[in-house]
Amino acid sequence: MCISNVVGAVQSYEQGKYLNKVAKVNAGISERAGRDAVKRGNIDADEQRQQTGQVLGAQRAAFAANGVDVNSGSAGQVQNDTAALGELDALTLVNNAAREAYGYQVQAIDQRQQGKLAKYQGKMDAIGSILGGAEKAASMGMFGKGKK
Secondary structure: OOHHHHHHHHHHHHHHHHHHHHHHHHHHHHHHHHHHHHHHHHHHHHHHHHHHHHHHHHHHHHHHHOOOOOOOHHHHHHHHHHHHHHHHHHHHHHHHHHHHHHHHHHHHHHHHHHHHHHHHHHHHHHHHHHHHHHHHHHHOOOOOOOOO
């Protein structure tokens, strides 16, 4: 068997291991990005809720300044609608962040699978290189022709 086949086998095997490690690191980065997306979504939702609270406060002040009962009638309905729409906006932000995070989770799974595949392919290439070298050596008569 040729030395070049052994060297090629080792290189293939090591490359597969290396690519697997890189894929694992990339998957970890994707997972962190997903967690960050959820955190950002929650922060954005909290900010939306604060803005809604400010709008509600301004509405109440405007109604009161005009002598309108802020707790009943159309003034109450306007405030209820404002609160509901504000909460819907906040929940939309949370939902969008969750969808983004899911995308990162899927990406991380794919990256891990690609790493496993690269590692497996490295092993298969190494075996192929060794078998190819053995076949070449056999065809050159290097095996089985010893003295009797």
